[in-house]
Amino acid sequence: MRRLVLAFALACAVVYAVPAAATQQPSSIPVPTDFQPEGIAIGTGDTFYVSSLRGGDIYRGDLSTGEGSVLVDVSGRFAAGIRVDEARKLLFVAGGPGGHVYVYDTRDGSEVADIAVGPASAFTNDVALTGDAAYFTDTFAPAIYKLPYGKGDFGTPSTITVTGPAAFSEPGTFGLNGIDATNDGRTLIVNHTHLGMIALVDPTTGVSTEIPVGGDGLVPGTLDGLQLEGRTVYVVQNFANSIAVVDLAADLSSGVTVKTITTPLFRVPATAALHGSTIAAINARFDLGFPPPFGPGAPPGTEFDVVLVHK
Numbered sequence: 001m002r003r004l005v006l007a008f009a010l011a012c013a014v015v016y017a018v019p020a021a022a023t024q025q026p027s028s029i030p031v032p033t034d035f036q037p038e039g040i041a042i043g044t045g046d047t048f049y050v051s052s053l054r055g056g057d058i059y060r061g062d063l064s065t066g067e068g069s070v071l072v073d074v075s076g077r078f079a080a081g082i083r084v085d086e087a088r089k090l091l092f093v094a095g096g097p098g099g100h101v102y103v104y105d106t107r108d109g110s111e112v113a114d115i116a117v118g119p120a121s122a123f124t125n126d127v128a129l130t131g132d133a134a135y136f137t138d139t140f141a142p143a144i145y146k147l148p149y150g151k152g153d154f155g156t157p158s159t160i161t162v163t164g165p166a167a168f169s170e171p172g173t174f175g176l177n178g179i180d181a182t183n184d185g186r187t188l189i190v191n192h193t194h195l196g197m198i199a200l201v202d203p204t205t206g207v208s209t210e211i212p213v214g215g216d217g218l219v220p221g222t223l224d225g226l227q228l229e230g231r232t233v234y235v236v237q238n239f240a241n242s243i244a245v246v247d248l249a250a251d252l253s254s255g256v257t258v259k260t261i262t263t264p265l266f267r268v269p270a271t272a273a274l275h276g277s278t279i280a281a282i283n284a285r286f287d288l289g290f291p292p293p294f295g296p297g298a299p300p301g302t303e304f305d306v307v308l309v310h311k
Contacts, residue, residue: 026263026265026307026308026309026310027265027307027308028265028283028305028306028307028308029061029063029066029068029305029306029308030066030303030304030305031050031059031061031068031282031304031305031306032059032070032304033301033302033303033304034054034298034300034301034302035050035052035054035057035059035304036052036053036054036284036291036297036298036302036304037050037051037052037053037059037270037282037283037284037304038051038052038053038079038080038081038270038271038282038284039051039079039080039081039082039093039094039126039225039270039271039282040082040225040271040272040273040280040281040282040306041082041083041084041091041273042063042084042273042274042275042280043060043084043086043091043106044086046062046063046064046065046275047060047061047062047063048060048061048062048063048068048273048275048280048306049071049082049084049091049106050082050282050306051079051080051081051082051093052079053078053079053080053096053284053291053292053297054291054292054297055074055075055076055077056072056074056075056076056077056078056079056093056095056102057070057072057073057074057079058070058071058072058079058082058091058093058104058109059071060106060109061306063275063278063280063306063308071104071106071109072104072109072111073109077095077100077102078095078096078097078098078292078293079093079094079095079096079102080093080094080095080096080124080125080126081093081094081125081126081127081136081137081178081179081225081271082094082127083127083128083129083134084106085129086106088151089105089106089107090103090104090105090106090112091103091104091105091106092127092129092134093127094124094125094126094127094136094137095124096123096124096125096293097122097123097293098116098120098122099116099117099118099119099120099121099122099123099124099138099145100114100115100116100117100124101113101114101115101117101124101127101134101136101145101147102114102115103115103154113154115147115154115157116157117136117145117146117147117157118136118138118141118143118145118157118159121140121141122138122140122141122143122145123138123139123140123141124136124137124138124145125137125138125139125176125177126177126178126179126225126226126271127179128179128180128181128188129181130181130185131185132148132149132150132185133146133147133148133149133185133203134146134147134149135147135160135179135181135188135203136179137176137177137178137179137190138175138176139174139175139176139177139193140169140174140175141169141175142161142162142163142166142167142168142169142175142176143159143160143161143162143176144159144160144162144176144179144188144190144201144203144206145157145158145159145160146158146159146160146203160201160203160206161206162176162201162206162208163205163206163207163208164199164207164208164209164210165192165195165197165199165208165209165210166190166192166197166199166201166208166210167208168192168194168195170194173193173194174193174194175192175193175194176190176191176192176193177190177191177192177193177223177224177225177226178190178191178223178224178225178226178227178235178236178271179191179226180226180227180228180233181203181228182228182252185203186203187200187201187202187203187252188200188201188202188203189201189211189226189228189233189252190208190226191218191223191224191226191235192223193221193222193223193224194220194221195220196217196218196219196220196221196222196223197210197211197218197220197223198210198211198213198218198223198226198233198235198246198255199211200252209253211248211252211253211254211255212254212255213246213254213255213256213257214254214255214256214257215256215257215258216244216257216260217257218235218237218244218246218257219237219240219242219244221239222237222238222239222240223235223236223237223238224236224237224238224269224270224271225269225270225271225272227272227273227274229274231247231248231249231250231252232245232246232247232248233245233246233248233255234246234272234274234279236269236270236271236272236281238268238269238270238284238286239268239286239287241262241266241267241268241269242260242261242262242266243260243261243262243269243272243279243281243309244257244259244260244261245257245258245259245260245261245311246258261279261309261311263307263309265283265305265307265309266281266283266307267283267285267287268283268284268285268286268287269281269282269283269284269307270282270283270284270286274311277310277311278308278309278310278311279308279309279310279311280306280307280308281306281307281309282304282305282306282307283304283305283306283307284304285298285302285304288302
C-alpha cells in the first residue's frame with residue numbers, strides 16, 4: 001500500500017509540475033515580414049494589435065492561435081505607440097512626426113479621427129488612456145499632448161508643458177517616451193530614454209518628479225515602452241534586450257528594480273503589453289536600421305515577431 005501511495009504522489013507531482021514549468025518558457029508569434037513594428041496593445045480576450053512605423057498599418061492577431069491579419073491598411077503615415085479603449089471600441093495611435101494621432105474602430109479598422117494634437121515639429125511617440133482623455137508624449141520636446149474624449153466625441157487638444165527633471169531635451173537624443181496613468185487618472189508616469197529615468201507628471205501642471213530606482217536600476221539610452229500595473233512598472237529597455245520590473249513605494253515616490261526579464265528571443269523590443277501573467281513584447285529590430293524618418297529601416301525580408309514571456 002505504501003508503494004502505491006508513493007507512486008500516486010509522484011505521478012501527481014509530475015502532472016502538476018510540468019504545466020507550471022511550461023508557462024515559464026518564452027515563445028513568439030510572427031507578424032508580417034518587413035512590417036517594422038513599434039507599438040503593441042491588448043484588446044478583448046487574446047486579441048493583440050501591433051503598429052507599423054513603415055506606412056502606419058495596424059496588424060491584429062490572436063495570442064492563443066498566432067493567427068492574424070492587417071486591420072488598418074494605409075500609406076504615408078507612421079504608427080508608433082498604441083492603446084485600446086475596448087469599451088468604446090477605439091484604438092489610439094501616436095502618429096510620430098507631424099504631431100498627429102489617429103483613432104480607429106477596433107471592429108473593422110475604419111478611421112474615426114485624424115487629429116493634430118501638437119505642432120508640425122512634434123513627434124508623438126506613446127499614448128496613455130484615462131477615463132476621459134488620451135495623453136501622448138513628444139520625444140523631442142518637453143511636452144505631453146492631451147486629447148479629451150467622451151462617448152465618441154473628441155475635445156480640443158492641449159499641450160502640457162513638462163517641467164522638472166523629465167523636461168530635459170537635447171538635440172540628437174530621445175527624451176520622453178513611454179507613458180501610462182494611475183488607475184484614478186490623476187497622475188501620469190513617463191520614462192526618459194536618454195536619462196534612463198522614470199518620473200511622475202502632474203497632468204494639470206506639467207510638473208515632473210523623478211522616481212529614484214534602486215536595485216539594478218535602469219539602463220540609460222534604452223528606455224522605450226512603459227506599462228503600469230498597480231504599483232509595478234514594466235519598462236522595456238530596447239537595445240538592452242530586457243524588461244525591467246520596478247516595484248514602487250506606496251506613494252510612488254521611489255522604486256526598486258526587483259527583476260530584469262531577458263530571453264534570447266528579444267531582438268530590440270520596443271514596447272510591451274500586459275495580458276494576465278504574460279507580457280507580450282514586440283521586437284522592433286532597430287539594430288538593423290531605424291525606419292523613416294530616422295533611416296532606411298531594416299533590410300527587405302526582415303522578419304518580426306511578438307515575444308511572450310512570463311511576468
